[in-house]
Amino acid sequence: MLYTYRSLATDEWHALDKVAEMRYQLRYAVVQEPRRWTGLLARITRARALRTSNSIEGINVSAEDAMAAVDNEDPAEADKPSWQAVLGYQAAMDYILQRCRDSRFRFTKDVILAVHFMISQHDLQANPGNFRPGWVGVRNSHTGEIVHEGVDRDQLEPLVDELIDYMNSNQVESVMLKAAMAHLNLALLHPFSDGNGRTARCLQTAVLASEGIVAPIFSSIEEYIGRNQQEYYDVLAQVGGGGWHPERDCKPWVRYCITGHYRQAQTLLRRTKEIEHLYEELLQIVRRNGLPERTTLGLLEAAIGHRVRNASYRVSADVSNNLASRDLKALVDSGLLVAEGEKRGRYYIAGVEIKALRARTRLLKRLDNPFAIPESVQPSLF
Numbered sequence: 099m100l101y102t103y104r105s106l107a108t109d110e111w112h113a114l115d116k117v118a119e120m121r122y123q124l125r126y127a128v129v130q131e132p133r134r135w136t137g138l139l140a141r142i143t144r145a146r147a148l149r150t151s152n153s154i155e156g157i158n159v160s161a162e163d164a165m166a167a168v169d170n171e172d173p174a175e176a177d178k179p180s181w182q183a184v185l186g187y188q189a190a191m192d193y194i195l196q197r198c199r200d201s202r203f204r205f206t207k208d209v210i211l212a213v214h215f216m217i218s219q220h221d222l223q224a225n226p227g228n229f230r231p232g233w234v235g236v237r238n239s240h241t242g243e244i245v246h247e248g249v250d251r252d253q254l255e256p257l258v259d260e261l262i263d264y265m266n267s268n269q270v271e272s273v274m275l276k277a278a279m280a281h282l283n284l285a286l287l288h289p290f291s292d293g294n295g296r297t298a299r300c301l302q303t304a305v306l307a308s309e310g311i312v313a314p315i316f317s318s319i320e321e322y323i324g325r326n327q328q329e330y331y332d333v334l335a336q337v338g339g340g341g342w343h344p345e346r347d348c349k350p351w352v353r354y355c356i357t358g359h360y361r362q363a364q365t366l367l368r369r370t371k372e373i374e375h376l377y378e379e380l381l382q383i384v385r386r387n388g389l390p391e392r393t394t395l396g397l398l399e400a401a402i403g404h405r406v407r408n409a410s411y412r413v414s415a416d417v418s419n420n421l422a423s424r425d426l427k428a429l430v431d432s433g434l435l436v437a438e439g440e441k442r443g444r445y446y447i448a449g450v451e452i453k454a455l456r457a458r459t460r461l462l463k464r465l466d467n468p469f470a471i472p473e474s475v476q477p478s479l480f
Contacts, residue, residue: 099260099344099345100257100260100264100279100283101279101282101283101286101337101346102348103279103348103349103352105271106271106272106275106352109469110352110353110469112468113356113357113360113468114272114274114356114359116360117274117356117359117360117363117468120360120363120364120367121316121317121363123367124316124363124367124370133377134395135373135374135377135395135398137414138373138399139370139373141168141169141414142165142399142402142404143316143366145161145164145168146161146164146321147320147324148164148168148187148188148191148320149161149324150321150323150324150325151187151296151321151323151324152180152183152184152187152296153324154295154296154323154324154330155183155295155296157180157183157184158180159173159176159180159181159184160174160175160176161403161404161405162404162405162407162410162445163181163184164184165410166407167181167184167185167188168188169409169410169413171413174407174443174445182220183217183220186216186217187296187300189216190213190216190217190296190297190300191300191303193213193216194209194213194300194303194307195304195307197209197304198308203308204266205262205266205301205304205308206262207255207262210258210284210297210301211227211228213297213300213301213304214226214227214293214297215227217293217296217297217300218290218292218293223292224291224292224293225290225292226293228290229254229258229289229290230248230251230254230288230290230291231291232251233250233251234247234248234291236288244340245335245340246286246288246334246335246338246340247288247341247342248286248287248288248289248294249286249288249341249342250342253342254287257287258287258289261280261283261284261287264279264280264283265280265305273305273309274306274355274356274359275352276305276309277302277303277306277355278351278352278355279352280298280301280302281298281299281301282334282337282348282351284297284298284301285298285334286334286337286338286342287342303317303318303320306318317359318362319358319362321362321365322361322362322365323358326358329354330354333351333354334351337350356468357467357468357469360466360468361465361466361468364464364465364466365463365465368463368464371461372459372461373398373402375459376398376402376456377394377398379455379459380394380397380401380452380455381394383397383434383452383455384397387432389425389429390425392415392417392425393415393425393428395411395414396411396415396425396426396446397434397435397448397452399411399414400446400447401448401452401455401456402456403448403456405438405446405447406435406445406446406447407444407445408422408426408444411425411426430446433449433450434448434449434451434452435447435448436449
């Protein structure tokens with residue numbers, strides 16, 4: 099028996115309807131009418147999800163190194179173990195999302211084991227690509243107390259088979275509910291020696307992708323989970339009860355995930371509006387300075403707080419290494435960017451004019467509670 103949630107409540111359906119409205123607007127902005135900056139927004143969104151999802155496990159890299167992983171470039175500062183872990187997660191996500199593009203795709207045990215192998219291959223103690231050989235428990239790093247025990251080993255694989263059937267089912271009333279429950283069950287089964295959380299979050303995004311929700315990059319709630327880690331731990335502990343107790347009420351978890359979808363959609367719409375306005379303003383600055391229009395993308399990356407590297411600018415502007423170097427030098431000479439570091443460690447940050455522009459175009463961050471808004475009130479998107 100798995101953890102189940104038999105039927106969404108009325109207010110949960112209303113919240114999901116609001117998510118659908120925002121996702122429709124997001125789809126128009128980034129899919130139906132893509133702008134030149136859409137690719138940069140997609141890469142930044144993917145990098146943020148990659149960075150925050152790994153940070154839950156204590157694997158921390160800079161925003162620029164997360165972008166480098168997305169761009170298949172070398173890191174600027176990440177240590178080797180962290181970088182291997184981030185690349186493994188990136189490979190696992192690429193693999194499962196690519197598989198989900200096939201209309202005949204079905205989840206299988208081998209698919210889940212392959213995802214786990216990619217995530218944990220850098221750490222042989224995690225027994226990559228295999229279920230744990232025996233008992234496993236999660237300890238509080240401060241007290242040493244066991245806070246969660248995975249299901250008994252002899253029950254594990256039959257329950258994994260049941261979970262796979264659930265993920266392949268067409269009978270679940272909402273794909274967001276299916277994705278949330280897939281995440282919950284895999285995390286609480288704790289089928290692996292390590293890497294359970296990352297595998298669960300990867301599969302949640304994959305379930306959404308397999309059902310064609312917007313685009314995987316813009317439907318994942320990994321960034322939201324990473325920014326709300328303590329609540330994530332708390333709700334898993336509340337529903338799990340310290341072990342495998344599928345009779346417990348899953349409502350706190352379901353509502354946490356619905357809130358995550360709502361707030362992540364709200365955040366992405368705000369970023370989309372901000373970036374669109376910012377890009378147009380930067381384009382005018384570039385034209386006044388007689389610079390190529392493609393350099394607007396480098397200024398945009400700096401304006402939103404990233405340290406721009408030659409490698410990231412090459413991807414954004416789709417130019418060669420030499421042309422990227424010339425463009426970045428021209429931006430520095432014009433005072434729009436400031437160069438920091440030397441040789442391979444060199445990066446570029448926003449100059450005074452660009453920082454001031456960013457301050458003027460920044461929108462108020464407002465994240466509503468989807469369960470506290472009357473039906474008659476439209477969600478505050480921006």
